[in-house]
Amino acid sequence: MDRRKFITTASLVLPLAGALPASALSFARPDKTKPSEENNGPHEQKAKADYTIRIGIGLVEVGPQHIISTVCYNGQFPGPLLRFREGEQTIVDIYNDTDSPEQFHWHGQFIPVSVDGSTEEGTPCIPAHGMRREVFVPKPAGLRFYHTHTVARGDLSAGQYSGQVGPVYIEPKVKPTGYDREEFLMLKEFEPYFMRGGDMSSDFLSGPVIPELKAIQDKREKESPNKTKGYEVGYKVFTINGRQLGHGKPIQVKYGERILFHIVNGSGSEIRSLALPGHTFKIIALDGFTVPNPIEVPILWIGTAERISAIVEMKHPGVWIMGDLADDDRGNGMGTIIQYTGQKGKPQWVKPKPYLWDYTIFGKKNGYVPQPDETIKMIFAKQNAADKGFNRWTINGVAFNMGQMKPMFHLKKGKRYRLQMYNASDDIHPMHLHRHSFEITKIGGKNTSGIMKDVVMLGGFQEMEVDFVADNPGLTLFHCHMQLHMDFGFMALFDYV
Numbered sequence: 462m463d464r465r466k467f468i469t470t471a472s473l474v475l476p477l478a479g480a481l482p483a484s485a486l487s488f489a490r491p492d493k494t495k496p497s498e499e500n501n502g503p504h505e506q507k508a509k510a511d512y513t514i515r516i517g518i519g520l521v522e523v524g525p526q527h528i529i530s531t532v533c534y535n536g537q538f539p540g541p542l543l544r545f546r547e548g549e550q551t552i553v554d555i556y557n558d559t560d561s562p563e564q565f566h567w568h569g570q571f572i573p574v575s576v577d578g579s580t581e582e583g584t585p586c587i588p589a590h591g592m593r594r595e596v597f598v599p600k601p602a603g604l605r606f607y608h609t610h611t612v613a614r615g616d617l618s619a620g621q622y623s624g625q626v627g628p629v630y631i632e633p634k635v636k637p638t639g640y641d642r643e644e645f646l647m648l649k650e651f652e653p654y655f656m657r658g659g660d661m662s663s664d665f666l667s668g669p670v671i672p673e674l675k676a677i678q679d680k681r682e683k684e685s686p687n688k689t690k691g692y693e694v695g696y697k698v699f700t701i702n703g704r705q706l707g708h709g710k711p712i713q714v715k716y717g718e719r720i721l722f723h724i725v726n727g728s729g730s731e732i733r734s735l736a737l738p739g740h741t742f743k744i745i746a747l748d749g750f751t752v753p754n755p756i757e758v759p760i761l762w763i764g765t766a767e768r769i770s771a772i773v774e775m776k777h778p779g780v781w782i783m784g785d786l787a788d789d790d791r792g793n794g795m796g797t798i799i800q801y802t803g804q805k806g807k808p809q810w811v812k813p814k815p816y817l818w819d820y821t822i823f824g825k826k827n828g829y830v831p832q833p834d835e836t837i838k839m840i841f842a843k844q845n846a847a848d849k850g851f852n853r854w855t856i857n858g859v860a861f862n863m864g865q866m867k868p869m870f871h872l873k874k875g876k877r878y879r880l881q882m883y884n885a886s887d888d889i890h891p892m893h894l895h896r897h898s899f900e901i902t903k904i905g906g907k908n909t910s911g912i913m914k915d916v917v918m919l920g921g922f923q924e925m926e927v928d929f930v931a932d933n934p935g936l937t938l939f940h941c942h943m944q945l946h947m948d949f950g951f952m953a954l955f956d957y958v
């Protein structure tokens with residue numbers, strides 16, 4: 462079935478879904494609930510979902526006398542931790558109790574378009590007051606997450622400005638070792654507002670600025686008749702696991718305990734940092750993928766939608782603030798308290814020394830990188846306030862058109878591709894590829910190998926290269942993970958030809 466027909470059929474059928482039993486939707490996707498000739502294993506016969514998610518308004522008590530109303534999952538923030546087993550088929554029922562169609566994206570999983578949760582790729586939506594049963598085989602192992610994938614544009618109650626984010630952990634066949642227990646941390650801001658110009662840190666990424674890229678933006682700005690800056694998003698409330706610093710339950714630790722923190726940046730648009738005075742983070746995985754070189758760092762920098770799994774050995778007793786380096790954001794809640802057994806007193810924060818974030822330190826030393834079959838060059842650029850006062854974003858001069866949804870790049874199954882990205886803007890962009898992972902091969906002016914990811918931050922006026930193998934046919938979305946950027950053009954589709 463071609464894509465256009467698929468979408469038409471889906472849109473005719475799905476608005477009725479709320480009135481129909483789940484089994485009536487079976488023709489819309491592979492339904493493993495009824496045994497059939499090809500499909501009669503023990504897992505396929507179970508009709509009960511492993512998880513049920515309800516999308517709807519929930520109340521998030523971020524602090525005393527401060528309760529925020531937002532769309533979230535199962536009425537809570539963050540959404541429930543979903544644990545899957547790598548390679549074992551699962552069933553998830555998703556009910557949409559809101560008045561708008563929704564998309565539920567399984568971020569970082571190698572799954573088909575039918576369940577990926579992206580309108581741009583052709584995933585049918587979950588209709589307002591309807592439901593979808595999703596049956597898929599979770600992979601790869603590690604820390605993933607789920608979030609909405611709708612367009613928000615100027616609506617700050619929609620998309621990832623809402624509370625529609627939750628963690629996923631896909632248990633590996635062989636468990637990692639070297640820690641005593643896990644803690645999941647979801648970093649998320651609430652109460653967004655628009656302002657002109659931004660205040661985000663942009664000087665923490667290592668690597669040189671490329672003058673030619675800066676010249677492109679300078680030239681554009683000079684020639685543009687529009688001298689105003691585009692709208693940016695700010696937030697009033699900052700939380701970890703839905704609680705502002707000081708209002709959540711402290712994380713109680715014992716001396717000598719090794720805690721594996723699984724940290725998800727669930728923000729709609731912010732880059733976060735995290736430090737814990739007197740402690741270091743031994744990073745064992747980035748975006749759920751084990752890193753070749755696990756080493757200790759004093760500060761974490763986590764782009765929008767990035768994940769870090771890091772072990773902290775508790776060997777500095779006290780009551781500490783684990784928090785964001787930005788004083789305003791930490792002051793408005795971005796932090797949590799780490800309390801050693803028997804220790805009392807006011808939680809302490811110590812400003813860490815500046816530290817440049819360099820992905821390559823986690824990579825292989827002198828590793829081998831195969832030559833790609835094809836290199837795809839991309840230039841990212843900004844048109845100031847060009848779309849109703851918002852910045853418009855282009856890839857190779859083209860802003861993604863939601864009406865046409867035309868694939869820009871074409872892939873052949875099994876080939877290895879190199880994306881050579883040039884950022885002709887001063888903003889940092891966390892670049893994300895759906896349904897695949899990629900290997901960083903060059904970043905911040907350095908070659909590297911062995912670091913697998915699905916989101917990576919590209920610094921202002923910097924370049925980077927990532928390689929991926931086209932091994933999951935179907936339309937594949939590539940975009941900047943900032944809601945404000947992707948909604949205003951910063952997306953492209955790959956198709957398999």
Ligand SMILES: [Cu+2]
Pocket residue numbers: 888889890891941942943946947951
């Ligand atoms: Cu961006």
